[in-house]
Amino acid sequence: MDRTRNLLEQIQSRLEDLNKAERKVAEVILQDPQQATRYSIASLAQAAQVSEPTVNRFCRSFGVSGYPELKLQLAQSLASGAAYVSRAVEADDGPEAYTRKIFGSTIASLDSACQTLDPQAIDRAVDLLIQARQIHFFGLGASASVAQDAQHKFFRFNLAVSAQCDVLMQRMLASVAHTGDLFVIISYTGRTRELVEVAHLARENGASVLGLTAAGSPLARACTLSLNIPLPEDTDIYMPMTSRIIQLTVLDVLATGMTLRRGIDFQPHLRKIKESLNSTRYPSDDELL
Template identity: 85%
Template sequence: MRNFLERIQGRLGELNRAERKVAEVILQDPQQVMGLSIAALAQAAGVSEPTVNRFCRSLETSGYPALKIQLAQSLASGAAYVSQAVAASDGPATYTRKIFGSTIAALDNTCQGLDPQSVDRAVDLLIQARQIHFFGLGASASVALDAQYKFFRFNLAVAAQSDVLMQRMLASVAHTGDLFVIISYTGRTRELVEVAYLARENGASVLGLTAAGSPLARACSHNLDVPPQENTDIYMPMTSRIIQLTVLDVLAAGVTLRRGTDLQPHLRKIKESLAQTRYPTDDEVTEE
């Protein structure tokens, strides 16, 4: 069962605007909320008391007292720090600490939620693929490009695309043996969902790195569930890219271990090809 604070964090994208304000006040300082009355919490969030009650019911609690009990249990269990919103009054030391703390907590939550069998199945698809396409849009586009750099080293035919039209064209001429890895934090981007269905219609496999139960997850052959940790509909994406990159590192490690020592000469050749592009280290200069 997920920690209560994590449940609140995971529901941010489903709440209406007023209820989300209540959630953000709780996540910002859950310890302080424990001492607030329902009227005080409503005032802190800038909403009405009925809104607080609706928020409580949306989390399947009977009311505000029951919510505070669950909140107390989360705090008593030593729950990891979940989230703290950056405030306008925060100085460099404070917002630096908040952003690093939020990212660390988000990575830990994602790690706990990843199913090892699902990871193993994703590695199977990558190993068996004749050709791999990494697709992403917006903030996920740079993640797809990073995946191309990673998986090229494994002597696989890989490419990354962030252009919607090119994505559709590639999906339309897909074949059995092709694998499309589609990266999306929300899983609600229409273009990517359509591309996933198009690729599968043409015989390709589609691996999603996205939120469980999302439209994209349902469109994929297999989905590696990456639970959303922030509401990117409102806030600038921060932790999402770090989470996606780390999940791809996990998959890259899985492929490396599966391929074994046979892959080492290929990796060494790539590494040696880059040696002349870098200045030597101080130790290397000293040795000369």
Template identity: 60%
Template structure:
């Protein structure tokens, strides 16, 4: 079967290069068209790639499946994940020689690929439990440090609409005091990509000891994940210890959107009027559309 040819986590560009001589004539045309410019290939439609390789669209689909992809869209996601040369302290898939078009494409494509990987990894059961706790919370506090601080602030902006007291904190001393003052019925959401920040782990433990529910948005099986009441575990290849956080931040913002949407849906139709009133309050602040 197709799965014997390549593993989902393999670098697809390397695998194509290694298998080039073993491909039949038509498949080799597809491979060579991709290897000529992998970044451009991620922008192709299946018809465009077929034209570039001078083969039929079914041939392109067969080629993709032979590399363990479910089809051309899945293959493009894996191809985008493989375009990763890396410039330290900038972006994991960015090269110093990249043009504006190249590095902007890489950032967008890597974000799309990372979001798809996160979609597959997120547990609907854990999301459902987190939403249940949030909707019943007496108060909600979002904690984030460094690159996670803006995510916590975004969460406060989303959740204040729900008639639940909500705050965000990025200062570890304030986080520690808020955690210590929490009690049963309070929910604290801690956001950390690595899940290995010592202060965040200690603060989550303090909150758990008070009886608060601690929801972690963090790395799988990390020290922070293990101390949380509920862990929303995110898988992403971005190494934020070397590179500037990019896709990981977008993934965390997306998880906040999922939680906010879940709370909205749980509130039911009667709550829509409340949200409409808040939205309508902004109308006088905006110029009319031409």
């Protein structure tokens, strides 16, 4: 059992694989996790319309010894901020409900990603960024705007940085890559064929490739190093939401790592860039006084 993921996430991810009776137990728990922590085993069995032995089998299938331990892990999941992992937006939700659900699921997904990311992998990724002669950020679809944001952040490090969202340009740049070039490829699923091919092409020409993508995906396998980002999207909504927020946050982590590596001597450079924008802004009310 994957102990890096809380119990609610495990139940949600395995919902389709459970047998019919155990799935009934899972659905009752996911519908109201807080209430499930207050059920006795008999009450949960009755709510799910299954037998008590079925509830015990459900517990064992998730690596817990019995129902008391299951309730304890449910409570820990709720305490970690995962209360909204399974709470999808419904067709009859009003503004208060869908606003709360979207914010809640995003907060829970960020917390899950934080727990999943390997600090040693983050450190190695910062190594690749620090050592790069030039950096290319690639993304398609919803990840294209994330690549553009990365360019906006990382050019501040006095490096040659570009963001490319056109497949043909990505392929041409990868074909003339050299040792010292770093390609950062951002993809929610890691299954976009063109990006996987570009990763292979860049590495064949001596470049390093850093992936921000799903663990075990074709893109993750093609990269020099991959920062594995969980797949939190509610596919019933059919548009990218939390994955984009997680990608942006991981890039903030990497940018912070580079800033700290550069040390205090690099601060004047960053300050100079920030102060160059002062003349483009209206003064604040305090400055007018």
